[in-house]
Amino acid sequence: MPWTFSTIETGRRALFVIQRMLDTASHNIANAATPGYSRQKVNVKATDPYAWPSQAIELGAMQVGTGSMVESILRQRNVYLDRQLRDSVRTGSYYSQLETMLAQAEVIFNEPVSGTISEAMTEFWNAWHEVGTHPESMSMRGVLKVQTEGLCTRIKGAYGQLTKLSDDSSYWVGIHIEEINTIAVQIADLNEQITEVRGMGFEPNDLLDRRDYLLDQLAELTNYNVAEGEEGGVTVSIGGFILVADDFTQTLTDVSDITAGKIGALKESQVKIASFAQDLNDLAAEMIAQVNALHTLGFDLDGNPGIAFFTGTGAVDIELNPLIANDLRLVAAASIPAPGNGETAIAIADLRRALVMAGGTQTFDEFYEDLVTGAGIESKRARDSAESQELVSLELQNQRDAVSGVSLDEELMNMLQFQRSFEAAARIIEVADEMMQTLLAKLG
Amino acid sequence: MRVTEQAGWRNAVYFVGKSLQRLSEMQVGISSGKRVRKMSEDPADARTVIWTKSRIGELEQYKTNASYAESWLGASDSALGEVVNLLRQARNLALDGANTFNSPSDLEAIRIQAEHALDQILHLANSKHMSNTYLFAGQDTLNAPFTPVGDPITQVDYSVNPGSQNDIYFEVGSGVYQKVNVRGDVVFEGVFDTLINLRDDLAAGNFDALSNDRIVELDEQLSRVSSIRAEIGTALNGLERTRGQLDTAILDLTKLRSDAEDIDFVAALGELRLRENLYQGALIASARIMSTNLASILG
Numbered sequence: 001m002p003w004t005f006s007t008i009e010t011g012r013r014a015l016f017v018i019q020r021m022l023d024t025a026s027h028n029i030a031n032a033a034t035p036g037y038s039r040q041k042v043n044v045k046a047t048d049p050y051a052w053p054s055q056a057i058e059l060g061a062m063q064v065g066t067g068s069m070v071e072s073i074l075r076q077r078n079v080y081l082d083r084q085l086r087d088s089v090r091t092g093s094y095y096s097q098l099e100t101m102l103a104q105a106e107v108i109f110n111e112p113v114s115g116t117i118s119e120a121m122t123e124f125w126n127a128w129h130e131v132g133t134h135p136e137s138m139s140m141r142g143v144l145k146v147q148t149e150g151l152c153t154r155i156k157g158a159y160g161q162l163t164k165l166s167d168d169s170s171y172w173v174g175i176h177i178e179e180i181n182t183i184a185v186q187i188a189d190l191n192e193q194i195t196e197v198r199g200m201g202f203e204p205n206d207l208l209d210r211r212d213y214l215l216d217q218l219a220e221l222t223n224y225n226v227a228e229g230e231e232g233g234v235t236v237s238i239g240g241f242i243l244v245a246d247d248f249t250q251t252l253t254d255v256s257d258i259t260a261g262k263i264g265a266l267k268e269s270q271v272k273i274a275s276f277a278q279d280l281n282d283l284a285a286e287m288i289a290q291v292n293a294l295h296t297l298g299f300d301l302d303g304n305p306g307i308a309f310f311t312g313t314g315a316v317d318i319e320l321n322p323l324i325a326n327d328l329r330l331v332a333a334a335s336i337p338a339p340g341n342g343e344t345a346i347a348i349a350d351l352r353r354a355l356v357m358a359g360g361t362q363t364f365d366e367f368y369e370d371l372v373t374g375a376g377i378e379s380k381r382a383r384d385s386a387e388s389q390e391l392v393s394l395e396l397q398n399q400r401d402a403v404s405g406v407s408l409d410e411e412l413m414n415m416l417q418f419q420r421s422f423e424a425a426a427r428i429i430e431v432a433d434e435m436m437q438t439l440l441a442k443l444g
Numbered sequence: 445m446r447v448t449e450q451a452g453w454r455n456a457v458y459f460v461g462k463s464l465q466r467l468s469e470m471q472v473g474i475s476s477g478k479r480v481r482k483m484s485e486d487p488a489d490a491r492t493v494i495w496t497k498s499r500i501g502e503l504e505q506y507k508t509n510a511s512y513a514e515s516w517l518g519a520s521d522s523a524l525g526e527v528v529n530l531l532r533q534a535r536n537l538a539l540d541g542a543n544t545f546n547s548p549s550d551l552e553a554i555r556i557q558a559e560h561a562l563d564q565i566l567h568l569a570n571s572k573h574m575s576n577t578y579l580f581a582g583q584d585t586l587n588a589p590f591t592p593v594g595d596p597i598t599q600v601d602y603s604v605n606p607g608s609q610n611d612i613y614f615e616v617g618s619g620v621y622q623k624v625n626v627r628g629d630v631v632f633e634g635v636f637d638t639l640i641n642l643r644d645d646l647a648a649g650n651f652d653a654l655s656n657d658r659i660v661e662l663d664e665q666l667s668r669v670s671s672i673r674a675e676i677g678t679a680l681n682g683l684e685r686t687r688g689q690l691d692t693a694i695l696d697l698t699k700l701r702s703d704a705e706d707i708d709f710v711a712a713l714g715e716l717r718l719r720e721n722l723y724q725g726a727l728i729a730s731a732r733i734m735s736t737n738l739a740s741i742l743g
Contacts (some may be wrong), residue, residue, distance in 0.1 A: 032449060104500050106482050112493040112705070122501035129505050135510050135716055136586055212735025303606075308524060338607020340577060346615055352617065353503065365498050373491045378485025383484060394458055398451045405448035409738040416742075 007067065008206040008436075013067035013430035017269055018422045025415050028406045034318040036213025038075040038404035040205055045071045065385035075205040078403045082212060086219035089239030092329050092393050093220040096266045097387035101169065101269035102379035105276060108161045113374045116369060117158060120151040125352040131333050134347035136301070148320045152310075155284050159315035162277040169270035176221050176263050177252055183214050184236065184249045190214070191233035198232040223260040272378060277315070279371045283357065283364060284315035290351050298332030306332025306344070456730030465722040470716045479707045489549070489704040496701035500694055502618070507690045510616040514683050516624040520579050521676045523571045525632065528669055530568070531635070535662040541646045542655035556644035559596075562639040566590060566600060569632050580628030583607030589628040591635070594701060596643075600628040600636035616686050622679065631672050635665050684699045 021042045021136060031037040048198040112117050127140075135142040184199035190211040197204035211234070218224060224238045233246035239257025241249055258264050287311040295309040312318040324330045334341035357367035473479055481489045515577075541554045570588045571579045581589035584605040593599045602608065609629065613621040638661040645653045 015506060103482075106484055109483070111483055112490045113495070118494050118498055119466065119501075122498045126501060129509055129615065133509055142487070146651040311591040323708075334583075334607075336583070336606050336610070338585075338605065338610065339587075340581065341583040341607050341610065344610075346613075349615070350619075365495065369491055369494055370495070372483055373487050376487040376490060379482075379484035380487060390458075397454060398447075399445070399452075401448050401451040402446040404452050405446070407446060407448040410446075412738045412742070 007432040008429055009066075010067035011067060011425050013047065013434060014425035014428065015422065017042075017068045017070055018418050020073070022415065022422075024073055025411045025418065029408060029411050032406040032408055035168045035444060036209050036211075036216065037326045037406070038077045038205070038209055039406045040075050042073050044068050049368060061073045072203060073205065074203060075426055076404050077208075077212075078415045079399065081396065081400045081403060082215075085393065085400055088214060088393040088396050089216065090219045090223065090261045092386060092389035093262050095389055097262045097265035098269050099379060099382035099386050101165065101266070101273065102375065103161060104165055105244070105375055106379055108158050108165070109375065111376075115154075118150070118365065118372075120147070120354075121156045121364060121368070123147045125349050128345050128349035131331060132342035132349060135333040135342035136339045137343065138328055139332045141333075141438045144331060145320060145325060148309075149325075152318045152320060155280065155315050155318055159277055159280050159284075160251055162273055162280065166270050166273045166277065169273070172254060173263055173266050174426075176266070177255065180218065180221055180252050180263075181249075183218050184252070185246045187211060187234065187236060188247045188249045188381045189212050191244070194232045195206050195246070207221060210440050219261065221261045222258045222263050256305050256315060269293050272375075276371060276375055279367070281315040283367055283371075284318045285313060286356055287351075287364060288312060288314070288318055290354065290356055291348055294344055294348050294351070295332050297335075299341075300332045300335045301329040301334075301339060303337030304330075306330075310359045449734070450732045452730075455735060456726075460723070460726045460730055463719065463726045467716075467719045467723050470712065470719055472714060473707050474709070474712050477707055478705055479655070480705055486704075492704040493701055496697045496704070500697050500701070503690050503697070505692050506616050506618070506620075507694075509614045510622070510683050510690070511612055513614045513616060513624040513682055515631065516614075517571060517577075517676050517680050517683070519571070519573045519671060520626045521680070522625070523579060524570050524601075524669055524673050524676070527565055527568050527631075527635075528562050528666060528673070530565050531662055531666050531669065534639060535659060535666065536655050537561065538642055538658040538662060541642075542651055542659070545650050546598050546649075548649070551586075551604050551632065551646050551649055555556065555643055558639065558643045558646055562597065562636070562643060563633075566592060566597075566633060567641065569600075569628055570661075580626060580631065582627050582629075583609055583610045583612055597636075597640060599640065602632075616683065617690070620686075626672060626676070631669060632663075633668070634661065638662060638665065682696070738742075 021044075024040050024042050026247055028039045035123050045068065047069045049065050051061040052064050105326045108253050111118060113426075124147045127144040130140040190207055194204050194207050194211065196209065215226060215234075215236075219237070222238055224236050224243065227235045229235060230245060231246075234244065235242065235246070236244040241252065241254070241257060255263055255267065258267065258435075280425055290306045292310055295306045298306040298417065307323060309324065309332075310318055311317060311321050329347075333345035335343040335347075351365060352365065355361060355363060357364060358370075362370070378439075472481070480486050480490045539552050541551060541558075546554070569580055569590045573579045573714050577585040577587055578584055581587060582604060584603050584607045585653065587605055587608075589603045589608060591601045591603070593601060607628065611623050611627065612625040614624050615735060616622045638658065641653070642651075642658050642662075645658060
């Protein structure tokens with residue numbers, strides 16, 4: 001290449017490269033806080049040299065450098081870290097969501113504080129003792145009525161709330177499914193754009209960032225597999241169901257393959273909470289059966305055989321028999337038709353010791369304590385797991401940041417360097433220009 | 445490892461947030477005085493709170509039952525105390541009446557007193573407890589156990605209603621049942637026959653019967669009623685001991701519950717200070733790392 005102009009060209013190339021680097025640095029700085037952004041780096045390489053015959057060597061040649069060029073602008077990303085972080089976030093979301101649901105179940109039972117079923121059961125058995133020791137007294141029967149109604153209200157209340165909580169899970173699953181489908185459509189859109197841009201030979205960094213960010217969000221909700229196609233589009237599948245394949249999407253409706261993330265947790269909590277409700281129901285059903293069995297063998301204050309004390313079948317409808325609620329003489333405290341006989345009442349009070357739950361191995365109290373303690377243990381485990389996972393995710397995010405994050409200090413230092421380089425490159429042009437002017441002035 | 449502003453901010457948010465959370469937990473705990481407010485905070489201790497509460501409730505009920513049993517037994521004992529006095533009086537009347545030197549008018553005076561004694565013992569045998577239940581009627585507590593026949597009384601019948609020959613038991617401990625009544629047909633066995641005969645003997649002047657039969661019978665009855673009173677006394681002592689034992693058990697359970705449920709204030713306040721320091725430390729460290737960057741230095 002001719003002599004002076006080549007130098008100007010080299011300078012020009014330098015200016016151009018430095019401008020690109022400056023552009024990229026400012027892009028990085030502008031996006032330092034953008035979620036999902038990975039910093040971009042300009043890859044500069046030297047342009048091809050030209051050969052210049054050497055006057056010293058006959059056959060050998062010198063290679064004269066011709067400047068620099070931007071080879072590519074790539075985002076700094078570690079795919080492996082992405083995968084690890086998504087797994088961690090997925091697990092953390094799972095436990096966090098599980099804890100949220102189980103914590104609500106705990107509030108429903110409200111043990112061991114007050115206003116609880118265990119307190120109501122204690123008062124219930126005690127009230128039977130009062131009737132048993134004062135079988136002729138209407139006021140003690142009144143106390144029994146109040147305590148019975150209190151117990152029934154608490155059991156029905158807890159059961160109803162647990163059932164509703166379990167149903168709420170389904171509602172939230174529906175909401176999250178919509179989120180998944182929305183994300184899928186967006187990913188398909190990006191797939192199309194990315195493939196187009198790649199097809200033109202460029203690297204669509206920002207589009208890739210956006211797609212990765214969507215995949216991060218998807219990880220909170222569910223487990224999935226992602227595979228990158230040759231042309232740049234990704235295929236996302238959940239179990240055997242293909243959610244996105246390049247620009248094609250399918251609407252997700254069936255969650256049976258989802259076991260992780262928020263939806264996985266909602267499914268799990270729904271099962272657990274339903275089992276709490278079922279246990280409560282078993283407790284109520286057994287109490288109804290046991291009390292009624294003794295009560296119907298007893299005699300009321302008028303010497304008539306006892307009717308059923310409880311109506312209902314379980315925790316959803318356990319109720320003091322309205323006939324008894326309206327006429328307390330019908331409480332069958334006696335074992336024979338004698339007004340001072342309270343033996344049936346005392347026998348019912350003694351049911352508090354009876355091993356009638358869990359296949360004849362536990363009392364009502366023990367069974368209930370197992371139920372609420374079990375719920376507490378599950379809730380604690382979910383919370384502890386969520387907390388420790390949070391720390392893991394934090395660490396992984398920091399590691400991802402180390403690769404992909406923008407350090408303002410770093411960019412600023414680079415920019416100082418660019419400024420100096422720019423001045424120097426401008427200087428080259430200025431010098432080459434002056435030299436050319438000298439030549440022209442002398443020769444022209 | 446490269447550290448970016450984002451990482452610094454992220455760590456600050458996390459650690460400051462975490463230490464603030466721990467501080468807040470202490471605040472709730474100390475203010476409420478309870479270290480366990482939900483099962484999940486400490487499942488094992490929370491379970492202890494539940495079962496100790498239930499068991500204390502159960503024992504308190506046994507205490508109540510035991511107190512009421514003492515009331516029953518005490519009332520029976522009082523009534524029987526007066527019965528013993530009346531029986532002694534009757535014995536003296538029999539003794540007086542057996543004196544062959546009594547004139548008919550002497551005998552009449554004694555006979556009137558005997559009649560009086562009969563009426564009073566009948567009245568006592570139909571005593572009520574707490575104004576509505578009969579003490580000596582077994583489980584037939586709403587009906588008077590003893591019904592006189594004839595005027596003047598020729599016999600006194602004991603109730604044959606269901607339950608009149610049953611005893612009443614209260615539960616004063618887990619599986620421990622205490623008899624609280626005295627059956628009328630047991631304690632007053634033969635008493636009315638004896639008193640009726642005493643009155644009739646006095647009216648008729650049967651000196652032999654008075655001195656031989658009536659006095660012997662009254663001695664037997666005095667002995668029986670007194671020994672029944674002694675049994676009541678033993679039962680009352682036993683119940684007092686039972687209540688004492690229940691109190692001790694309740695105290696032990698209360699301590700167990702408190703250990704599980706209540707905050708140890710001294711330890712908690714120390715922990716509070718520690719967490720305050722950690723919170724402040726996190727704030728200071730975060731402020732330092734986020735406040736300076738190159739731009740401010742370059743100027």
